Amino acid sequence: MFFNLFIFGWAGFVLGPEKAMYSIITYYIASKAIDIVIQGLDETKAVFIISDEYEELGEAIRLRLGRSITKLHGRGGYTDNEKDVIYVVVTRLEISKLKQITTDIDPSAFLTIMNTQETHGATFKSPIH
Secondary structure, eight states, rough: HHHHHHHHHHHHTTTOOOHHHHHHHHHHHHHHHHHHHOSSSEEEEEEEEETTTTTHHHHIIIIIIIIOOOOOOOTTTTTOEEEEEEEEEEEEEHHHHHHHHHHHHHHOOEEEEEOOOOOOOGGGGGOOO
């Protein structure tokens, strides 16, 4: 990383800021292309939803997104109350729909959205849109 900064700084000084900016953009595009070749285009997200309305949320996710959920049993660290936690894996394009479903049913729900490396399973590749 330091070496790249040195090269881009030198390019900006010697060749001018416009050519250095083009070099930075080219470097960024090339790194993204390499990531796509190595990891593929399958961008999925894993989501944990903590809500008192987990039954209704789970049913809405199943009906409106066509995704299966997993219910996990949890305990609050602050309140020590037991809660059920919803775990669901969705595509990158379904995140906004999932957020809207969650907001419609329980505006105070807590969501954690994480990137996933790979997703395997026969039913995952057939979402409802």
